[in-house]
Amino acid sequence: MLSRSRRRLPNLAVLLVGLLMGWGMSSLRPASLHAGGGDRSGESIVATGPILVRYDETNKIQVPTEALYLLDYRSGRLVATVPALHQTGATSKYFGAFAERDLVSDFKLDLDTGPKPHFLMTTGSLGTYTSGWAPLYVFETSTGQVALYRVKEQTTGTTVSTQLELLETRSLVKAEKPEAGAAEKPQPPR
Template identity: 55%
Template sequence: MIAKRPGMGAALGLAVGVGLGAWLAGGAPRPMHAGGGDRSGESILATGPVAVRYDEGTKVQIPEEALYYLDYKAGRLRATIPSFRATAAGSTRHLDAFCERDLVADFQLDVDNGPKPRFLMTTGQLGTMGTGWAPLFVIETMSGKAAVYRVQQVFGVRNQIRLDLLQVRSVEPDEPTTTAASGLPGLPATR
């Protein structure tokens, strides 16, 4: 007499399904990336990594993010690097002062005689070349120019946040590029 084991087919089906699922997923778990961004009227908000620091106490790498605010009615790009700090009064502080860029000057826009500027903004990834930071890309759609920015914290007597313009170029393929570091067409930025 042959006895049937209930569930043997289900167990085999489960094993095949798990194996197939792992194969389709690439076998290795993928890291999650969270990016924040929002738009309201003529304002854009975005976040992006600026550095990775090592916490000696917890022995863990901690990514630091920047908060970017673009107000294109005023033609201003502002940025800060949020951090957690306890104050002497016993409360906490998360935001420091914002640094600022004048987008009209950066993009060389003629707002008196030209069309009203329209901006798009997002952060990008440089992979292993980024060493923990991500560029901020801003595109002005009326002039067809794109700019790359980098925010960084400058440590000293008084810690400050700086927002540097790295490059501005036309999105048209035949237009020459200019860089903030050299100011000359076609030369790469030296950083």
């Protein structure tokens, strides 16, 4: 009887170690992977990002709607469209209307006297309170500015139009500090 209880003890220890290892490994999940499409070629940048997540009642699933963005350095243009299946009779089209922004105007750039613009572009995420839309961030690195854009679709009857809204621009350049030898203006007491 003694030899039988000695055999159970190692089996019980192995079982407990296995359970503890399984519990520990199940709580160490890798971070979820999120990626957005984007590429650069010469003086053009392409990116994609969601603009809306709707719920499909028939299939009981969430369906994201994506925008396709193209930024062209030479023309200083940003164009966007929302690809989706549009059928009229026997004809199928996937590209909707294109919306366009003039980046030279949006960033208030002077191409005659200012530096040559250099743009970077990416989509981001603002969390769960945005109905699934991803902002488009456009950076102009020669002047140190960033702009935030949003794509919207509007349907009027059978016509679908795309709008590319500029939500905000901001300078990334810090304000210059007064020189060390310069006298500071005294502040009145409060």
